[in-house]
Amino acid sequence: QNRAPARVSVHLSSAMSWSPYTDNGGTVLAVAGEDYCIVAASTRLSSGFDILTRDSSKLLQLSPKVVLASAGMQADMKALQKMLISRHVMYQFNHNKPMSVTAAAQLLSNTLYYKRFFPYYTFNIVAGLDDQGRGAVFSYDAIGSYERSGFFCQGSGKELIQPVLDNQLKAASPLVIPSKSDLTSLPLEQALDLVKAAFVSAGERDIYTGDQVEITIMTKDGTRKDSLQLKLD
Amino acid sequence: MSNEGGFDFGGVKRNAMLEGKGMQVPRAWKTGTTIAGIVFKDGVVLGADTRSTSGSTVADKNCEKIHFIADNIRCCGAGTAADTENVTDMVSSALQLHRYATGRPSRVITSLTMLKQHLFKYQGHVSAALVLGGVDMNGPHLFTVYPHGSTDSLPFATMGSGSLNAMAVFEAGFKDDMSREEAMALVARAIRSGIYNDLGSGSNVDLCIITKDKTDYLRNYEFLQQKTYVRQFPVVYPPGTVTVIKERVVKLSLADVTVTTVEPGATEMDTS
Numbered sequence: 001q002n003r004a005p006a007r008v009s010v011h012l013s014s015a016m017s018w019s020p021y022t023d024n025g026g027t028v029l030a031v032a033g034e035d036y037c038i039v040a041a042s043t044r045l046s047s048g049f050d051i052l053t054r055d056s057s058k059l060l061q062l063s064p065k066v067v068l069a070s071a072g073m074q075a076d077m078k079a080l081q082k083m084l085i086s087r088h089v090m091y092q093f094n095h096n097k098p099m100s101v102t103a104a105a106q107l108l109s110n111t112l113y114y115k116r117f118f119p120y121y122t123f124n125i126v127a128g129l130d131d132q133g134r135g136a137v138f139s140y141d142a143i144g145s146y147e148r149s150g151f152f153c154q155g156s157g158k159e160l161i162q163p164v165l166d167n168q169l170k171a172a173s174p175l176v177i178p179s180k181s182d183l184t185s186l187p188l189e190q191a192l193d194l195v196k197a198a199f200v201s202a203g204e205r206d207i208y209t210g211d212q213v214e215i216t217i218m219t220k221d222g223t224r225k226d227s228l229q230l231k232l233d
Numbered sequence: 234m235s236n237e238g239g240f241d242f243g244g245v246k247r248n249a250m251l252e253g254k255g256m257q258v259p260r261a262w263k264t265g266t267t268i269a270g271i272v273f274k275d276g277v278v279l280g281a282d283t284r285s286t287s288g289s290t291v292a293d294k295n296c297e298k299i300h301f302i303a304d305n306i307r308c309c310g311a312g313t314a315a316d317t318e319n320v321t322d323m324v325s326s327a328l329q330l331h332r333y334a335t336g337r338p339s340r341v342i343t344s345l346t347m348l349k350q351h352l353f354k355y356q357g358h359v360s361a362a363l364v365l366g367g368v369d370m371n372g373p374h375l376f377t378v379y380p381h382g383s384t385d386s387l388p389f390a391t392m393g394s395g396s397l398n399a400m401a402v403f404e405a406g407f408k409d410d411m412s413r414e415e416a417m418a419l420v421a422r423a424i425r426s427g428i429y430n431d432l433g434s435g436s437n438v439d440l441c442i443i444t445k446d447k448t449d450y451l452r453n454y455e456f457l458q459q460k461t462y463v464r465q466f467p468v469v470y471p472p473g474t475v476t477v478i479k480e481r482v483v484k485l486s487l488a489d490v491t492v493t494t495v496e497p498g499a500t501e502m503d504t505s
Contacts, residue, residue, distance in 0.1 A: 206291070
């Protein structure tokens with residue numbers, strides 16, 4: 001007998017709807033050494049194919065030993081930064097000392113998970129020097145899952161940069177006995193050179209990374225800033 | 234199942250179902266792009282950037298977007314790279330056969346009609362947005378062609394994601410009967426504005442100046458920016474980094490080798 005014609009319905013996957021989130025692009029990365037920590041972030045802010053500004057900062061220096069770097073949506077980044085600054089002031093009031101990088105790392109995780117069902121659209125890295133003066137890098141997902149490591153990269157250029165860092169900086173497996181530190185043994189100048197070269201390469205292939213790179217370097221002697229010019233196209 | 238010609242849309246339902254289940258749709262390379270053209274006193278100047286993108290990644294940092302149609306006709310292409318490449322190649326070949334059939338040099342409007350009829354037939358599925366320019370026995374011509382097959386005839390035109398950036402420069406700077414140098418400078422400025430301010434466009438400026446007597450294809454007319462950093466501690470992998478398990482040396486017999494120097498810019502299609 002004849003079959004009834006099959007109902008054809010192709011659901012357009014690109015149905016129009018309002019989204020509370022936008023992606024403002026950009027890449028951040030951090031590298032931890034035996035006695036230093038380098039944090040770098042691109043300064044281009046974009047929306048779609050437009051550049052909003054060539055000159056915006058993704059870094060927040062919470063204290064001389066703690067920096068927060070956030071890629072993703074700038075509005076949520078600003079809100080998150082305000083929240084952490086406020087909590088840091090309260091912490092200093094209660095504890096009579098600035099937050100350590102490990103304390104800040106936990107605080108950020110809790111803050112992000114608090115908005116588990118309407119997340120901050122930020123991809124964060126907390127970096128600095130721990131209480132022993134050694135470099136520390138903590139990487140996060142949007143809802144606060146975090147892990148300490150020797151280096152990490154977030155943002156639009158992360159797939160371009162992370163493999164390079166893995167190749168150049170990756171320490172031995174954490175399962176090796178005796179356990180080897182995951183901090184890079186490279187001296188500061190060489191690690192900085194690698195960070196700059198990685199950003200230049202990411203700037204070539206990622207349209208959202210460019211203009212300038214803002215770099216913060218923390219050592220026991222204090223915090224210094226560096227910058228790198230990238231291509232403007 | 235018989236295929237009556239044209240595109241076979243049989244996979245659309247299946248693809249939609251797979252996409253709903255989370256399949257990553259493969260991205261076509263698009264040319265992001267800023268392309269522009271201007272009619273000046275003696276002919277037309279066409280310009281284009283050289284970045285091709287796949288999503289937000291740059292696929293080709295120095296691709297060629299000014300396509301050959303005929304000795305006196307060129308076409309800049311924006312949209313899906315495969316579509317612009319193939320449609321211009323197809324029309325270029327068809328036009329050559331047309332020249333043999335008619336015994337006359339090609340007119341720009343002939344290539345225009347061939348392009349628009351092809352694109353309309355495919356109802357916009359061939360995603361090619363073109364700026365077509367050339368000089369024939371009726372003078373200089375500049376046209377835009379849209380993916381669905383509509384065309385405009387204009388004294389100055391821009392297409393692509395950087396078209397608004399380039400058009401702003403044109404609207405401010407265009408005047409009738411410009412000299413060759415003025416027209417080249419204006420087109421280069423328009424493309425540069427797309428390169429710096431549109432994320433879908435980038436790298437270098439290509440120009441092509443077509444006049445009654447000759448066509449100059451200036452590949453990489455402006456080479457805008459070198460890499461901004463040179464490594465101080467370059468990584469060198471010493472021999473032995475990778476363990477060689479097996480080695481086999483094949484001697485190639487020496488062939489007759491002739492070395493010819495290619496003139497920069499001589500990238501015209503060899504029709505001999």
